[in-house]
Amino acid sequence: MTVGWLRPWWVVGGALALAAALIGVFALRGAGSACAAGRATSGKATFYTDVGGNCSFPTPPADGLWVALAPAEYDSGAACGGYLDVKGPDGSVRVKVVDQCPPCETGHIDLSREAFERIADPVLGIVPVSYTTVASPKTPAMTFRIKEGASQYWFAVLVDNTGNALKKVEAKGPGGSYRAAHREDYNYWLIDSGIGSGPFSIRVTDVRGRSVTATGITMSPGRTQTPGVRLGGAGGVPEKKKIPAKPTPSPTPSARPTPSASAVVGSGSPEAVALPAAGGDAGLGSRCD
Template identity: 35%
Template sequence: MASPRKRRTLIAPAAMVAAVAVAVSLLIAFRPDGGTKPTAAETPTSPAAHTPATPTSAEPEPAPPRPTPTPKPTPTPKPKPKAKPPSPASQAVSASLAGRIRPEVTYEGTATFYDTGDGNGACLYGPTTDVMTAAMNHTDYETSKACGAYVRVSAANGASVTVRITNECPLPCAPGQLDLSPQAFAKLAAPSAGQIPVTWTLLSPATTDKISIRYKTGSSRYWCALQAVGHRNPLARLEVRSPDNTWRRLARTEYNYFLSEQGEGCGTAIRLTDIYGETLTVEGLAVRPDALQPTGLQFAAH
């Protein structure tokens, strides 16, 4: 028979084990899930382990990528032909040297006729035996700028005549109107018609004549007026050489002379410019009033 002390020692550990068992049972009993083990569906899944759901057959498949189009080669542009540079004539006309009456322009108006007498007129070219002349209306006369111009006048019946402008037709002559010599008008219509509609264009006619220079009556080294006579193309400018060897442009008068009121350039070299921009230089002419002095020069035909 064991001693009482040894028996007491064995009972104490058993009591402790029983107490621990009771505590564990109480913990399990008080859990919210009643102590049941969570299922696989309740077990939380780590985000890193989440696998995206495979799309079902009801979802549309993504469209295949479009093929990249092959770029077409850019055609090499053909070189454009170089534009022909403007001629001196067109440059001169564009600079308004021609004034109101321009080359290659057809003007409309009327034709009448008047008694030309000895052929002298406002342009002061003097008497002439040339009967194919005309007076330009006041507007297109343009301060005698039309003097010496050759124009071809055409009627509706197909007849035409070439005349030289030697006079001015004052108002009420309308723009476009030409007052012809009786002989020139008769080339277009019977004189009984009196007035007919016409068209006319500027000419640069063939001629063997040369230009002459005339100083007006009363001209000297201290005052002078001079004009050019017999020029093929209308005259745009007349200049004289100044003492400092520069060119001075003289003002044109209604009576077709270029005036130097202070005498500058009187008796010196003269430079003529036509409406096409061509220039001619005349040297060595003395001041000889009311005398035609030949130059041996002429503008080119156009």
């Protein structure tokens, strides 16, 4: 696993002196959590070229667009797999959270070089930015990776391509019931006592309440499995909200009512309506419970 603080996150040309000067100019304005709902975070961005990441994803995003967050925003792995829209001096870019930047302060994001080039000239080394959490972006099918060393006595799984950051992972073996896993800061979800030798059903819930279940996950440590389920974009099932039906209005009395006629007033009953999934490119804030 790559240790984030070893990467050359400041080194761009001869920019140590330039970076020091720019830090004073580009002081953080309202820096906060990357998960702040509906609110852009103002801060600064640098870049690095390491391809590892504390989120443990086995490969970097194919498009080369990723970001490392300060410890408070990384939140012990809770931000892993989410996306940010970043706006800089020369443009904007969408990046995936794959790593932590230990020396970064809140509001300081560390981009891949490819991502930095979308928003500014790399010669600058450090630039002011604003960034917002993306709500339910479209992603490829989800993947599941059982960790090396896992067994029927120790369960550990890495879930990728979730779009939104994850809130909860539950798993069960044949004939068992779902048990909640806990997330480590390296982004694997663990059940320390194990849940048998599989195959497993794994139920995943993201921070927006969307849930999906993958079945047939085998005890194959180190192998990436793609069961064909999706959580981001059009996939997953959003939380259901009950919206009461409008009651049927009472009939308008006739000008010459029949004495024996009785008016029957209809009553509507609430019905559960599955709200449509949030569009991948529409929302920029996310509810991070």
